[in-house]
Amino acid sequence: MGDMPDKKINPRVGLFVTCLVNAMRPSVGFAAVDLLERAGCKVEIPREQTCCGLPGYNAGDLRDCERIARQVISTFEPYDYVVVPSGSCAAMIAHNYHEHVFENEGVWRRRAEALGKKTFELTGFLVDVLGFTLTGIPHDMGELKATYHDSCSCLRRMKVKSQPRKLLRDFCRIEIREMKQTEECCGFGGSFSLKMPEIAARLGDEKIKRAVSTGADMLIGGDLGCLLHLESRIKAQGKSMKVMHVAEVLTGRAKVPSAEK
Amino acid sequence: MEKNEKDFLHGASAAMADKQLQANLGRLMMILRTMHSAGVGSAANFEDLRRCASEVKRHTLEHLDFYLETFEKKVIEKGGKVYYAETCEDLNSIVVEICRRRGARIAVKGKSMVSEETGLNRALEKAGIEVTETDMGEYIVQLAHERPSHLVGPAIHKNKEQIADLFMKHHDLGPRSLDNIPSIVAEGRKVLREKFIKADVGITGANALIAETGSVLLVTNEGNGDLCSTLPKVHIVVSGIEKVVPRLEDAGAILRVLARSITGQAMSCYTSIFTGPREGPEDAGPEEFHVVLLDNHRSEILAGEFRDILRCIRCSSCMNHCPVFGVTGGHAYGSVYVGPMGSVLTPLMEGMREAGDLPDACCGDDRCAEVCPMMIPLPDLLRRLRTRKWNMGIGSRPLKWGLSAYMKTALRPRLFHAASGAAAVLASMLQGGKKRPVSSLNRMHGIKTHLPSPQGKPFFSPLGRKRREL
């Protein structure tokens, strides 16, 4: 992770909602706000945000991506931290902007690098930067059988793996039942799943098989892209496993499946 | 859809439907990953070894002309001959001509990706020269008239029954039983031993070309490379120009990561350094020693933003850890070089229009970069190829238009939020108010997907909403 910025008291946090959360699961955004406020942050959600540019970046539309990146940098650089409920979008801003998008530009690269240093994925931010802990367990879900999917971006780019598990344990008394080969890709890959849906589906199916083998009733993860892809594969296989974002679980927005009966 | 896209997807589809291949491939991937892991674990400072090997190659490529000239001079000094081939056809012509001058009729070959690249075997056969592959896996696919399906294990897609059948059909050895692997390998050894002894020419690749001594480094586990370079009277080495290294130490740096990455061992069984022809008739070895250096776009690649791919030592670590390759196998790529490194090299060698679909075969998990012993930034190179492809206007038009429209809308937040709001309303109308996936979006490329439906109004709903609603 490099140098950690100084931990500030009541930091001003800009929430980067992400386009998927905005369109498909706003509850993740609200949950993120809840968590950050609970941890003592002053959360602001600038309306001048849409997407981090990752879809175009990966598909080769570097020009539009650059323009979007400039927008993101200008909007978010005033904040103490930028927090993102997604590993892939966080990695885009924290790493790809200055390492690749602006690799040839002096001024924008420096601005991108500065922003990148203070941009974090949600659970990584709460644990590594804020050292967020609670007294007592706000949402006891000890009887929930859950497994966890780490996105490739969280694992390899943002170095997030133990953090969400710690939070789930501390907040909800959930012990994750780990999948075999848990670090395997789910096959989403952004526009990859549009270009090569059969392969993406096959990889997703294999992940679901391993998830189901743990005996879990719920699949939790930190990246909505992966989760929606896996959710569609669960439906395709006719399984009933629930899929939730870690922020939703941590803020009591997830119900233990047996409790619903 | 463009022709080339159909090829990879088509091949991938066929591979995924092939239960036997899936079972073999799954097993192989597990074995290779375990071996790689063991190799990495065998040296406490493996990361440093990686950095060292990458640095050696990076330095060499920066001075490739100097080192090539040094290598050439030394080879000639030690009694060998050096030829340059700009194109694949050039290389084939040169090798055929060398054979013709010796009146060669029978050739044995060690595993050489360069020879696959140029189609050397076909050229030799057309010239009336019988070629036998001597690497067990290459020999098996040669008998089966198939392309190798994997860099290190060319016949890994076949099970032992299929191989036994091939041997029974092609070896005239009378009634016998080939029902276990040792007996199959023993028969391969016996049959190929005869070929080694009868051969006029031995053709091998090279793992490295050592400039300071004019030597060729060849690594095998079977020993077939050594037999090819010792028994026949003529030894021809075919190699890409990027294989040069400055000194013996530098070859050592590469050796230190090579075997560990492939088989998990500190060293392969046979690592040999060949320098020139034999000194006299009492010595074992070839009378003639030839090195043919192939360009085939390598000098162009060196000049551009994809230079890093020239560090590749053909270890196959990238494809062994690639989720996409693990499901499609090598044949789907329809090219000599497969997996992540193949998806970079093939479009650069054969053209973006012919092989532009390969860089799309990437799910973005970055494992290839993690495991590459030469620290090649494969995911980034693949992305750059996709960018080049986008700028060339190649690729699925609907996808491009859709993505482009999305990106341009994202540049205007108010428009974007209004559009998201409208899309959500539309979606709920199409669902009839129920949480059912929008069926018309459910068929992509003929595959039924089960798209999840939006939760409701978007986060940035232009109509505003109370924050605690959800």
Added chain:
Amino acid sequence: MYETLEALSRESRNRIMARLKQTLAVVPPPLALELPDIVKPDPAWGGKDDPLSLLRVSMMRMKGDLTELEGADAIPWHVSKILEAEGAPMEVAIGSDEGLRSLPWDEAGLSVIDPSGIASESAGVSRALCAVAETGSVVFCSGSANPTTVNFMVKYHFAVIRREQIVPSFEDLWGIIRPRYMEGDRMRAVNIISGPSATADVEATLTVGAHGPCRFELLLIDGQF
């Protein structure tokens, strides 16, 4: 069309070199090349400071054998015992190496044959240049004394070195052979052998004895030889 392959090669060379020099022209010519520092591996199972035990562990991992013998005269007996147990023909192929040929093979019931007479079940004995502990490798130099054919054509291969000929790492090996290259000693082939021949090409199952020897043993001699 080119008259000769030499003409074709020359033309190709000109074009390739022109492209390379155009690309690399911006980099100053390597007068005093700053070559990268080479890193040695740090074996996970230790033994970095004890070459013999590192050699032993490394060889074992590659399915090679290592035996210590008190003197060179013990070699024929040792080889004979093994060949008998394997049911192999009682003969050994040796090059013109006088030291090896003059050992008491007869007394051990073994006949010495020329490398040209190697058959599929033959055994061979060759003197090695050194052994590299780093990887459990034994290094041979070609020549009529110990021709490479013995290293690859036999089924049972025995390599002989003195204890002092164990070196810790590859750099030591380069230090031994580089001067020989530079002084004009051709050494057509340097074989670094780390175990018996193996292949995993059939169903990814490791099988010993692909093309080279099925059995590889290093005999470490104490004292002079």
